[in-house]
Amino acid sequence: MATYTAITSGQIDQDSPINQPLMSALAYNVEAYMETASSAPIGAYAWQIEDGTGGTDPIYDHSVDGTVAQIETPVFDAGWEYALVGEGISINDAGNLELAAYRTAASSYSGFVGLAAYTNGAERFSFFAHLVFPMWNQATHFVNVMSAQDTGNAGTASSSVGSFYYSGGTTISKAKLDTSGIAANIDAGKVYLLKRAEYGGR
Numbered sequence: 691m692a693t694y695t696a697i698t699s700g701q702i703d704q705d706s707p708i709n710q711p712l713m714s715a716l717a718y719n720v721e722a723y724m725e726t727a728s729s730a731p732i733g734a735y736a737w738q739i740e741d742g743t744g745g746t747d748p749i750y751d752h753s754v755d756g757t758v759a760q761i762e763t764p765v766f767d768a769g770w771e772y773a774l775v776g777e778g779i780s781i782n783d784a785g786n787l788e789l790a791a792y793r794t795a796a797s798s799y800s801g802f803v804g805l806a807a808y809t810n811g812a813e814r815f816s817f818f819a820h821l822v823f824p825m826w827n828q829a830t831h832f833v834n835v836m837s838a839q840d841t842g843n844a845g846t847a848s849s850s851v852g853s854f855y856y857s858g859g860t861t862i863s864k865a866k867l868d869t870s871g872i873a874a875n876i877d878a879g880k881v882y883l884l885k886r887a888e889y890g891g892r
């Protein structure tokens with residue numbers, strides 16, 4: 691893998707020489723960027739963590755946030771698509787863990803898509819839920835979901851495609867995880883929000 695080397699302003703001003711370190715950086719930086727080297731900037735086309743404050747923290751961490759009734763994402767930015775990644779999530783009462791989308795034109799959440807089902811409160815689940823082009827203004831928005839139980843039967847996974855609909859057309863400007871059980875809460879795990887430039891950033 692190529693090594694990424696930052697080029698400073700002092701190396702490219704009008705009086706700076708074209709030397710071996712500068713040419714090496716020019717030669718290898720594009721390769722390092724495409725290979726997603728650890729020191730290189732993250733390309734907009736690649737999934738990157740978005741915590742709403744410019745950092746890479748999870749949007750929910752039970753060890754920090756405690757037991758909660760729901761988890762809401764930051765507001766989405768135009769030009770990006772989003773995914774939610776759950777690690778070791780559990781709910782503590784009868785019901786399902788579900789994903790809802792905020793339909794901007796309707797100013798409300800709607801269209802629940804199931805991610806995991808409660809059995810006895812001891813299970814933990816992981817999932818990847820990809821919201822496909824949520825910031826496009828259209829009537830039907832799709833979400834691809836992959837999920838698996840982490841405890842008891844970790845080898846079994848499932849995948850599904852769901853959709854959120856609004857007849858007049860809308861963007862999906864945020865999402866939330868919720869439970870269908872009246873008394874159920876989310877009581878373990880972490881949730882990350884990922885984003886990448888939609889349609890190659892164009």
